[in-house]
Amino acid sequence: MAARELALDGQALRSAGIGFAPVQRERKASDLSFPGTVAIPPAQLRVVAAPVEGLIEAVEVAPDELVTAGQTIIRMRSPALVEAQRAYLAAEADAALARDRLRRSEQLFAARALPERDLRVAENDARTATYHVNERRHVLTLMGMTEQEVETLQRTRAFRPTIDIPAPKAGIVLSRHTSPGARVAPAEPLFTIAQLDPLWVNLQVPSSRLASIELGSPVSLPGQGATGHILRIGRSVDPATQSVTAVAQIDTRNGSVRPGLAVIVRVRVEQTGGAQWVVPAGSVVRHRDQSWVFVRKPDGVRAVPVEVLSENSRDASIKADLEADDLVANRGLIPLLAELAKTDSD
Structure with a gap:
C-alpha cells in the first residue's frame, strides 16, 4: 500500500497538539x-486397546507411572481366547489329516491307481488346510499371544485362559480407562501411554x-x-x-x-530484508486492516504503511520505508487519523 500525503501545515499541527518523536534504526533481532x-505430538501417543473380549483380572500400572516397552500393564481372562486356541488346534489337526491324505494320494498316483484329478483335489485340500492354520495362528497373535506361547500351545495342547497385555513402547501412563473386574469389548481403550x-x-x-x-x-x-x-x-x-x-x-x-x-x-x-525501525508504541495506528505511522515532512505529514514485527507497552519494532532523521507522530493522532480516512475516497 502506498504512502499518503495529508494536508496539514505546521500551524494546524500545533493547534491540534500533535507531537513527534525520532525513529531509531533496529540493528538486532527482536522477540x-x-x-x-x-x-x-500425535506420533508419541499410544492407545492400548483390548485385543479380545474378556474380564480385567489385574491392572499393573497407574496413571503418571513410567513404563518400559514390553512391561505387563494389564492382565485379562477371556473365554474367546480359549475358543480361538481350540479352533487353532482343530485347524492343526485338519491340516495334518490333509497332509496324510495327500501323501497317500501321491503314492497311489505313482502306482497308477489314482486319477490325476483326485491328486489335484488332495493337493488343494492340503493347501487350504495350511492356509486355515496360518489364519487361526494369526488370530491368536492379534489376541495378544506371542509366537512362543503359540508354539507352547501347539506342543502341549494346554489352553491358556489369561493374557498379559504389554506396553507397546516406553513412556508415561497418561490415563487409565478401565479397572479390575470390568468386562471389556474388543478394541476398547484400556490405557493411553505417551513419550513426553x-x-x-x-x-x-x-x-x-x-x-x-x-x-x-x-x-x-x-x-x-x-x-x-x-x-x-x-x-x-x-x-x-x-x-x-x-x-x-x-x-x-x-x-x-x-x-x-x-x-x-x-x-x-531476525532482521532480514528491508530497514527495521523502533518507534514509540503510540505512534502505530490501525486503519482499514493496515498499520500506519505519520511522518513529519517540511510541507505537512505523510501517512506511511508499516509492518509491525513486535511491540510492547513502550515501543514497537516495525518495517517501513523511513529515513534515519524522520520524526513520527506519537501524540494527538486523532486528527491525523481523520485526515487519513478522508484520503480513502481520493
Whole structure:
C-alpha cells in the first residue's frame, strides 16, 4: 500500500497538539511473544486397546507411572481366547489329516491307481488346510499371544485362559480407562501411554504478525527455561480470533514443561530484508486492516504503511520505508487519523 500525503501545515499541527518523536534504526533481532498451550505430538501417543473380549483380572500400572516397552500393564481372562486356541488346534489337526491324505494320494498316483484329478483335489485340500492354520495362528497373535506361547500351545495342547497385555513402547501412563473386574469389548481403550520428550506448543499468532515468523525460527519459554524452534505454521485463519496456529517443538527441560500447560512463548525474529525501525508504541495506528505511522515532512505529514514485527507497552519494532532523521507522530493522532480516512475516497 502506498504512502499518503495529508494536508496539514505546521500551524494546524500545533493547534491540534500533535507531537513527534525520532525513529531509531533496529540493528538486532527482536522477540515476539505469543500465548500457547503445551501438547503431545500425535506420533508419541499410544492407545492400548483390548485385543479380545474378556474380564480385567489385574491392572499393573497407574496413571503418571513410567513404563518400559514390553512391561505387563494389564492382565485379562477371556473365554474367546480359549475358543480361538481350540479352533487353532482343530485347524492343526485338519491340516495334518490333509497332509496324510495327500501323501497317500501321491503314492497311489505313482502306482497308477489314482486319477490325476483326485491328486489335484488332495493337493488343494492340503493347501487350504495350511492356509486355515496360518489364519487361526494369526488370530491368536492379534489376541495378544506371542509366537512362543503359540508354539507352547501347539506342543502341549494346554489352553491358556489369561493374557498379559504389554506396553507397546516406553513412556508415561497418561490415563487409565478401565479397572479390575470390568468386562471389556474388543478394541476398547484400556490405557493411553505417551513419550513426553520432545513436546509441542500450539501458538496463537495474530494474522498481522504472521509474516514475521518462519519455519525454524528459534523459540523460548521464559517461565520454564525451555527452548525449541517453529516446526509448522498453519495455513488457515480462525474467523473468531483472526489468528493462525503455529506449532513449535521444544525440549521438556527435565519435566518443567508438561502437557496442557499454558505458556508464553517468545519467537526470535531476525532482521532480514528491508530497514527495521523502533518507534514509540503510540505512534502505530490501525486503519482499514493496515498499520500506519505519520511522518513529519517540511510541507505537512505523510501517512506511511508499516509492518509491525513486535511491540510492547513502550515501543514497537516495525518495517517501513523511513529515513534515519524522520520524526513520527506519537501524540494527538486523532486528527491525523481523520485526515487519513478522508484520503480513502481520493
